[in-house]
Each structure stands twice: as C-alpha cells, then as structure tokens.
Amino acid sequence: MPPLPSELAYVPFVSVEHMMALVHHIGIETVLIDLAAEIEADFKRWDLFDKTPRVASHSDVGVIELMPTSDGEMYGFKYVNGHPKNTKEGLQTVTAFGLLAEVNSGYPKLLSEMTVLTALRTAATSAMVAKHLAPKGATTMAMIGNGAQSEFQCLAFKAICGIDTVRLFDVDSAATRKCARNLQGSGLTVVPCKTGEESMEGAQIITTCTADKQYATILTDNMIGEGVHINAIGGDCPGKTELHRDILLRSNIFVEYPEQTWVEGEIQQLEKDHPITEIWQVITGQTEGRRTDKEITLFDSVGFAIEDFSALRYISKAIVGTEFFTQLDMLADPDDPRDLFGMLQRSAS
Numbered sequence: 001m002p003p004l005p006s007e008l009a010y011v012p013f014v015s016v017e018h019m020m021a022l023v024h025h026i027g028i029e030t031v032l033i034d035l036a037a038e039i040e041a042d043f044k045r046w047d048l049f050d051k052t053p054r055v056a057s058h059s060d061v062g063v064i065e066l067m068p069t070s071d072g073e074m075y076g077f078k079y080v081n082g083h084p085k086n087t088k089e090g091l092q093t094v095t096a097f098g099l100l101a102e103v104n105s106g107y108p109k110l111l112s113e114m115t116v117l118t119a120l121r122t123a124a125t126s127a128m129v130a131k132h133l134a135p136k137g138a139t140t141m142a143m144i145g146n147g148a149q150s151e152f153q154c155l156a157f158k159a160i161c162g163i164d165t166v167r168l169f170d171v172d173s174a175a176t177r178k179c180a181r182n183l184q185g186s187g188l189t190v191v192p193c194k195t196g197e198e199s200m201e202g203a204q205i206i207t208t209c210t211a212d213k214q215y216a217t218i219l220t221d222n223m224i225g226e227g228v229h230i231n232a233i234g235g236d237c238p239g240k241t242e243l244h245r246d247i248l249l250r251s252n253i254f255v256e257y258p259e260q261t262w263v264e265g266e267i268q269q270l271e272k273d274h275p276i277t278e279i280w281q282v283i284t285g286q287t288e289g290r291r292t293d294k295e296i297t298l299f300d301s302v303g304f305a306i307e308d309f310s311a312l313r314y315i316s317k318a319i320v321g322t323e324f325f326t327q328l329d330m331l332a333d334p335d336d337p338r339d340l341f342g343m344l345q346r347s348a349s
C-alpha cells in the first residue's frame, strides 16, 4: 500500500453542489453583502495587487479567458468562458472555476467551482459600485437580459442598494418568466415588461446583462433620461457591446481596470483620450463619483481578476469548520521532496 499523502498535500475543493449548499447555509443575501464588502476592501488596496488584463483566447463562437492576480500573499486565477450560442445547445453561456494559492510556497490552497461564484461576485460588484454612483434613494431597477446572471443582480441590488422593484425585459419572454418566477418570495416587486423602453419607466438604475457576440444596441440614447445609473454587464469582449455610443458621450464613465476595459468594455467604441474614472479611486475617496442629480453615471463592467480573488478568499474562509468541501489529492507529496521518482516506483508495489 503506497503511503497516504499528508494533510498538507490535500487541496480543499468546492464543487457546484457544495457551493450551493454553502450559499444556502449562509443565506444568499448575506453572501452578496459579504462578497461586496470583501471586494470593496480589496479595491481599497488596489496598489498592492499585481494586475494584468485577462488572457483571452477568442474563437468565432466565444472566448476562453484566464484571469490572474496576486496581493503578494495569495495568488488567484479564474478560468472562464463566454459563449452566447451555448444556451441554445443546453449549455451555460458562462462557466468558470478558480484556484487560490499561497505565494510563499506556491502551493494551492483552494480549488473551487466559479460558475455560481461568478454570478454572485458580479452581482456583488455591480451593487457595491452602484452604492457609490447611483442616485440617492433609488428604489427601482430595470433589468434587461433575464438569463443566468439576472436574479443574482436583482437580489444584490435589493440587499446592498435597497432596491425594492425590478422591471424585467428580455427578447425571450421565457427568460423573463423564469426570472420573475425565481424572484417570487424574494421581497422584490417584480414587473415583467414587453419592451426595453417599458422596463425603464421610473427606473433610477438600469442594468444591461445580455449575451450576443456583436456590437448590439440594447440601449439607444433616446431611452436614457437624466440622472440614472447604468450598470452595463454584458459588453465584455472585443466586438461585444450593449450601449449606443451616444449614451457613452453623455455619461460619466467608471471602469475597473482601464487596460482591460479599453479592449473589452463599452468604451472600445470611444477615442482612447476620452475621460474615464477608475472605480477604486471613487471607493478610496480620491475622486468624486456622482457629482450632480442630473448626470448619467455608467459602470462599464467587464469583470476583473481582483473580484474573483476576493471571492475565492471569502470562500476559503467560509468553508473552514464546515462540510462544504472535499479534500483533493492533487499535490505530489514524497517523504523526501527530491525523491519524486522513488515515490512513483514505490506506488507500483
């Protein structure tokens, strides 16, 4: 019998099933609030992080991306895809998993599913940013695109920004029915709408979260009144945007990491000298966010590695003392660290 690997050689693994159980155990709104706090805290120590635009491998039908970062103590990365055609084949548009490692040894400390976690962290980031930018006292959000991310977005805006009403629109009415059904009992007033224009009636916050591999025009300039906050989630790849350029020209634009957003975000439609603000500077108080009641604020979200890092670190703490993970034998652990071959040889007997 080959020697069993020591505890150190095991890596905690959070499966989709365990992630779901953990979220239910903690409560989804608490998870969203906690994640928003973790992400906000990490955005406050922005300078500490090793940052790079994500590494993207594009094809005609989608993209596969790696998103690494480190704060000097821990290193994390996420593998994520984006394939808008997938839902027609019964597959998710976005799936992900991620890993957190210790910088000191380089040893992985957590491997986790991140499809559910990405929906949670994206929603938490959106709502955390809106807390800084949206008009005070906002109660109603238009939610355009009622796919996999949508309920998470609605619940995060309820828990973090105090939204009490969501107005849903999707080109596929089945998606809107699904979203409305899933939000029953959430405490939100849910209003299914037949057009994008209708969804925007009375909304102080507008979230666009659609999936289409093209320069789409989910919002046109005439649809946007003064003073609203736009949370644009779905434009996150070269050649994949949601807003008409004229809206960008009227908005005060906030981004995560400019080097990545210029390539992937709504702002790929603008000249490179157009003024934009990094949201971490608003969060730390170095720059003003919303300045007037009348201005349009736009969070041009593409999703940045630090948000995933914060989410993985949160999960690594949350599973301690629980049964919501398994130990994965994914690190070789020979008795003599230099005798890897001997370990292999002994395993034959």
Ligand code: NAD
Residues within 6 Å of the ligand: 082, 084, 087, 093, 094, 118, 122, 144, 145, 146, 147, 148, 149, 150, 169, 170, 171, 172, 175, 209, 210, 211, 212, 216, 218, 232, 233, 234, 235, 236, 301, 302, 303, 304
């Ligand atoms: P999904 O495929 O499950 O849902 C997308 C929905 O958009 C579908 O219901 C579709 O019918 C609808 N839609 C498409 N075109 C539309 C239009 N013109 N008007 C209204 N609705 C329309 O995808 P998802 O997982 O919910 O992701 C949505 C988008 O968010 C994707 O583009 C994804 O890449 C992006 N995303 C961004 C981040 C981020 O951090 N910014 C994170 C996750 C996902």
